Amino acid sequence: MAGRKGAGPWDPYTGADLGEGEWIEYSPAQKAGLDAPRFCPECGRRRVVQVTPHGWTAVCSRHGETDSAVADLR
Ligand SMILES: [Zn+2]
Secondary structure: OOOOOOOOOEOOOOOOEHHHOOOOOOOHHHHOOOOOOOEOOOOOOEOEEEEEOOEEEEEEOOOEEEEHHHHOOO
């Protein structure tokens, strides 16, 4: 795995490969937590995002569902 691109972790908003040192500035909506994280931080796959009246859910085909209630624990 060493030196192989795609080691992760991945940025959940932009899909940038943080393990490879990529960095992308968040948009204002992303900084405010208003945008759903469309990428799985564990595998970098694009997740299926559904916006709900209470927030959002994001489903990774490999890692399952995350919702905004979980992400708002900070
Ligand atoms: Zn995943």
